[in-house]
Amino acid sequence: MTAESAGDTGTDDGDSVVYDLDPDCTTDDLERGQPYLAEINGIVDYGVFVDLSDDVSGLVHESVLEGTFRVGDELVVELEAVRDNGDLAFEPAEIDVDDEYDVESISHEYSLTGTNRLKSNVGDQIHLEGEVVQVKQTAGPTIFHIADEHGVVPCAAFEEAGVRAYPGTDVGDVVRVTGTPEHREETLQIEVDGLSTLEGETAEEARERIQQAIDERAEPHDVEPLIDWPAFEKLRPSLREVAKLLRRTVLEGRPIRVRHHADGDGMCAAVPVQIALERFIEEVHEDDHAPRHLVRRLPAKAPFYEMEDATRDLNFALEDREKHGQQLPLLLMLDNGSTEEDVPAYETLAHYDIPIAVVDHHHPDPDAVEDLLDAHVNPYLHDEDYRITTGMLCVELARMIYPDLTDELRHVPAVAGLSDRSKADAMDDYLELAAEEGFDEERLQDVSEALDYAAFWLRYNSGDQLIQELLRIDADDDERHEELVAFLAERSREEVDDQLEAAMAHLEHEDLDNGAHLYRIDVENYAHRFTYPAPGKTTGEIHDRKIEDTGDPVITVGYGPDFAVLRSDGVRLDIPRMVSELEEEIPGGGVSGGGHLVVGSIKFVKGKREEVIDALVEKMADAEIDEALSSAAPIDDD
Amino acid sequence: MTAESAGDTGTDDGDSVVYDLDPDCTTDDLERGQPYLAEINGIVDYGVFVDLSDDVSGLVHESVLEGTFRVGDELVVELEAVRDNGDLAFEPAEIDVDDEYDVESISHEYSLTGTNRLKSNVGDQIHLEGEVVQVKQTAGPTIFHIADEHGVVPCAAFEEAGVRAYPGTDVGDVVRVTGTPEHREETLQIEVDGLSTLEGETAEEARERIQQAIDERAEPHDVEPLIDWPAFEKLRPSLREVAKLLRRTVLEGRPIRVRHHADGDGMCAAVPVQIALERFIEEVHEDDHAPRHLVRRLPAKAPFYEMEDATRDLNFALEDREKHGQQLPLLLMLDNGSTEEDVPAYETLAHYDIPIAVVDHHHPDPDAVEDLLDAHVNPYLHDEDYRITTGMLCVELARMIYPDLTDELRHVPAVAGLSDRSKADAMDDYLELAAEEGFDEERLQDVSEALDYAAFWLRYNSGDQLIQELLRIDADDDERHEELVAFLAERSREEVDDQLEAAMAHLEHEDLDNGAHLYRIDVENYAHRFTYPAPGKTTGEIHDRKIEDTGDPVITVGYGPDFAVLRSDGVRLDIPRMVSELEEEIPGGGVSGGGHLVVGSIKFVKGKREEVIDALVEKMADAEIDEALSSAAPIDDD
């Protein structure tokens, strides 16, 4: 940007530069002693009037002018004086206009007001720069949600009722907004006077600045783990990455959909993370509805991410984008999502910009899922196992996101561990920690049973408030909590007893060749259907009693018309291998299934049940005894 | 509150008392001839200016003053004159300031404006005292719902967007509000200028006054029963107590959740009460959304209050408290809720402040439930029986709550009676009453069938409008009503005929030793599943036909894979006893069930069906013939 002119005499501090004010510059951008490009817009007896920008004009008195001028001519001027009434007087700059000089644009120096300072500027016009993270067209104004270094604020721009304002501006653009923060019925929002999409370098600079700030702000808090636990340390860095990803997701205004295993550990994992995210969103977003709109927790119907859930999640995501201009969500899978069975659902979402993060402690199929995930935390990826439960991990995750939750969560890892019968070394420490909060082991066990029982009756409802009460997070009455969980746990145990009273009489026993006991129970015919406990839990409870009764290796098979639930303690079943073999050996059996060494479930067609189960038992009789193996790992209860 | 001073001469009517005006007192609180404590706030040539309160100031002329004064000195003055321009002139009170005198505080005498006079004060500042019944934090203002002697009004207090105003004030507090009634988009509400929580005696007095007024207003209307019926008179006082409890619940702003048996009688009970409550709420609450937010009618899935329903009800209640600051609800069980089977659900709710009232006519287990209920109306508690149907009771209950409904309800008890085949003496009177409204018995029967049929298809939806149409409450087109119920009743009968056409061919007959006929039908194999009529109704219809065919004592058993529905006419089965015996005699049978002498249902595990039913039939063969016994009492249709 050079212009063909040159000054004859040097000026103080810019002999070869002349400044050109941008049209939106004001007198604030004017400095004394600097040469500015001006255009003559009027000629009068006593001088000429010049424009330096839309807002900056003034007189050059005839006494300081030489030569003749026409309207439209350019002059290089400097400020001479500001009159009492605000009028400006200019004089020709001491520059030889025949010399070459550089012309340098001057942008208006906006004094930007970050979203952190809106409350103290209510009613005053301010400027804001940020990235558009949501564009919601109401039938009135268009609402741009804009994220800057400090937070996210809704900005209402009105073109005409229901007509998209600034149609050229969309999610992902970096914009400069001039407007006035106002209280609206339900929120603080900026009433937009002007909005411009930044472009080129300016945009890049702003984006970089914002992204860098978001990046810094996304950094999780460095919280010390609740207990000292070397095994956990191995997972901590990757958990930290998930915390950062989630914080960044909040800062960027993207919604988060949490799908979790609907059991005790799954709820101990999902509820703290949900609350941590909600509180962080509350901190970041001026729109007070944001926590409700941006986080949704949903129990999963199966122990994996079903196509049914994925189809619905995708449809909801697309509808939220269409109706509310939201970004597509991040999917957070908790206590669930590490296996090959999740792949079709993940692949469906992969056609869209929907990041996926998984925190799970079920035996993973990393080769199958890794390419589809943006983050994956699983103890098996670090030579640890299910004993580090997802609930234990997620309490730390929640604390990394929002450390102030810590005091409400100290007892939760112990509940998670008991729910999944974790034999982790750390259990003692967790139990002690819980005890300090008034939770002895009996009460923790009650919480675990009560969670399981309530979740069963809530079915697909996430039951936010009741589950929070049972977990005693954000709850007020400690005594009531203790009584309530004791009551529900007692109910649960009675109903399990009722179920087992019927079932145990029909339990078939067999001594396998490998020395293990095999117990079979027809849960369709000898257990109550559609009630608590469901077949999986019924089978598990029978299994546990038999382990205690016998002290020997035990396998238990609970079967219905077209499914079987398997549990082993002390026998290495390797269920995925058994399933593959059965699939091959029994044509027309429709065998499929999942699980790992000692826990799993198998499906088949109803008409081949006998054949499938007989073949399965034969395999079990050949399976290797390994007394260290325990089925205490979580199992699907449906 | 004594001060160290004493007067030398007596004053007219308070020689030893000086009054001290509270800061918010106005000239209205000032009485001539009374001595007031004043503080000098200015001294001028012609006298001193004194303050008696923030608003009450005036001049004491130098001509009436003796001695010297400094700003800040106290004086005891009385009112001398009010000038034309409103200025006040005081003179020293005739009291010897060296004597001891009592200082008595004077509160500003607020002229309270009751919620009944808000409409005529729109736009004017008023004062209101009442009890806080709901505190809803919006993301804008905090909304306090305040109940006084006359009604409930929302009061909006704004601190900062989304920030809780008056955080020290909560549900249950008694407060004084200064504010301005305004029309808001959807309601009349008070914009709060100031709110103070009353304390100590003031609070107690106000609370007592309000409670006494609410207590008076809660009194039900003394309506004459629709018909003269001595049996009903026995229940009337306890029904009146329920009416009072419900009216008080409305006046106190607590929500009401109605759970009712999803059959004809249950709907005849629940719908009138729902409408009566809605209308009364409309009268009491300024917020026009209140009827929708405060009453919810839900058909129960089972003939008792299931844990599933209780779990969900509790979660919703906690969510409404969390999200809308509502009080926990009162639960009203109708045509349901009197038995031992309801206990676990009641015990779950008992951990919270959730009162429970029951109006039912099923055979109760008073020992089991009484301690858990705040009210229980049941004819069996008064030596009456199911012939007084819940619908009959609840029409009177609805009228006690809101008598203006009477004209819309005259035909409803007859529908209730026919639905439950009541053989009450009063049926003739009810039929006559209905006939006066244009409902002959055929039409009433049509209404009953249509209700049953529509409720089946509506499943768990309460179907408010359609059910109101079928009951012809608040409906406009009598001819259409008649045609519609005739059409639906006809459809219902056709579908019953279709079902029975298949089933009757497979009915197994047996002559029992006691001389009764036993009919058995396998409803799983010989009736259509998942369609109307459901197994219970199918069994009942078969039973009714066989009674008519044979004229003899008849027992009918409709059984599926894991359940049986039982009906007897003329044989005393005593089903609870049978269930207990079977439970003991058949280990692993998983037998449970409920019912009474001639109606009941039994559950068992699928694999023990034959054994259970054989044992059951043996017992039936031994049961005592008692021709007076009829199974016409309501039975679960699922």
Place this chain on the structure above:
Amino acid sequence: MTAESAGDTGTDDGDSVVYDLDPDCTTDDLERGQPYLAEINGIVDYGVFVDLSDDVSGLVHESVLEGTFRVGDELVVELEAVRDNGDLAFEPAEIDVDDEYDVESISHEYSLTGTNRLKSNVGDQIHLEGEVVQVKQTAGPTIFHIADEHGVVPCAAFEEAGVRAYPGTDVGDVVRVTGTPEHREETLQIEVDGLSTLEGETAEEARERIQQAIDERAEPHDVEPLIDWPAFEKLRPSLREVAKLLRRTVLEGRPIRVRHHADGDGMCAAVPVQIALERFIEEVHEDDHAPRHLVRRLPAKAPFYEMEDATRDLNFALEDREKHGQQLPLLLMLDNGSTEEDVPAYETLAHYDIPIAVVDHHHPDPDAVEDLLDAHVNPYLHDEDYRITTGMLCVELARMIYPDLTDELRHVPAVAGLSDRSKADAMDDYLELAAEEGFDEERLQDVSEALDYAAFWLRYNSGDQLIQELLRIDADDDERHEELVAFLAERSREEVDDQLEAAMAHLEHEDLDNGAHLYRIDVENYAHRFTYPAPGKTTGEIHDRKIEDTGDPVITVGYGPDFAVLRSDGVRLDIPRMVSELEEEIPGGGVSGGGHLVVGSIKFVKGKREEVIDALVEKMADAEIDEALSSAAPIDDD
């Protein structure tokens, strides 16, 4: 309306008529030279003041007056002059007041502002005439939705919060509104200053004018069919009638409820019509929420209109009327609704003002349904058949309603055709048309499979956004679309393969006497339950493979515990006849069912399955071979 007076001299153009201005007339309604009835309201030195209407008054100067007058006397005057300041001067009309003359009322000539000109009159008072199409009582103002010749606009009238304004005015009335168009948060609405219900002739004239305009505007667009197809031409006029009915329904503000077959063709039919209606509503209604509130698309659970759906639809319609003052809806049945099985549901709705239109290509029972329908388009009514699929018809219907959709729909008929395996001549043209849009046959097939697969997982959710994505209507990313449908189609095929892998091993084969192959599959025992593909599709896929394998006539029966799905290629089964015969031959079989020559389904009671199927197979063995017959027509997949 004659008065007892007569003029002595004739006036120019009305010697025996005197005009009487209505109270709301203004000077605009005054014509020079015409005699007007006036009333004296004041007498002064220099004349008398007269009123001609509330707004029209003036002086009759004493110089032109004769006789004496009292206030309240009538005069007949004509306009003499309009002074500079706007004052009017009158003089006695040249009429003999003793003669008889007719008095004719003059209404104020409102300059009406149509709903098409509201935007340019925001903030100015305007007048509007129209028909009330919805009256919504909010707890604030009453909202009258008013339709005129150009559109529908909400008009807010405020009486008192929550109190019905203009209670005498209801849906169907023709009204004149004076008010001011304003932007409200979410819409443009008129703030009502005054509203009067027109009566008598005025109302009739206005109604006729509006109806005529609506009638004209309801005329569908004359779009050329996408392809040249003589068979379609026969249906075009009746399709045009449906388009007109739907457009009129929109113009009259009545909601539309679309129920459609939940398969590929059904979605290709319903989605374009839904979008066309939404866009047209957006054009017609000022309320921007109207598209969402006035159109609802719902997949039907069965291949006919079930009582369950009708009961719920009716309840929702009544609730929308109660809560939102909406008219009852029009029901639009698509790819569904032509048969006797639909009659009970239609008869239920027939008790209300709920018009029903059907576009279907399933074999109809015109005698059964015709009287119940307001419109019925079906190729069979024009000697055509299922090969003209509903999707093909409805793409044209959508274009008649909203032609601008055309470019987004060109590929849709080909998808519809492939979904229903249409062998229409037109398929080649449709495929070519689709190819021009970048859809080769493989991609079209993928869309069809993907639709079917996604609809299965969405269950009863209409899945608006996902289905639009899969149909690529209003979608943005062509490449993603192609990949996504390919992926889902592939998943679908894999799951079908899995299902068939199990099932094919259990397929029973029989050579029938008539030379056809009979294949039977027990889908309850030899296929996975509750997963994709459902029994109907499983049976269809087996059937298709066997046709290809054998090249001979093939019948396939897929049966479960109480149902069977039938498919035939090359054998004339006439399923309705078979059902009637079985119903008679097998007492207690509970046989019912539907279908046509080569496709159908049968229900029976579980316990009679063997007998029913054996008898069915016997009939099939006797059935006539007709190699032209193909079962490619759509079949229920449940």
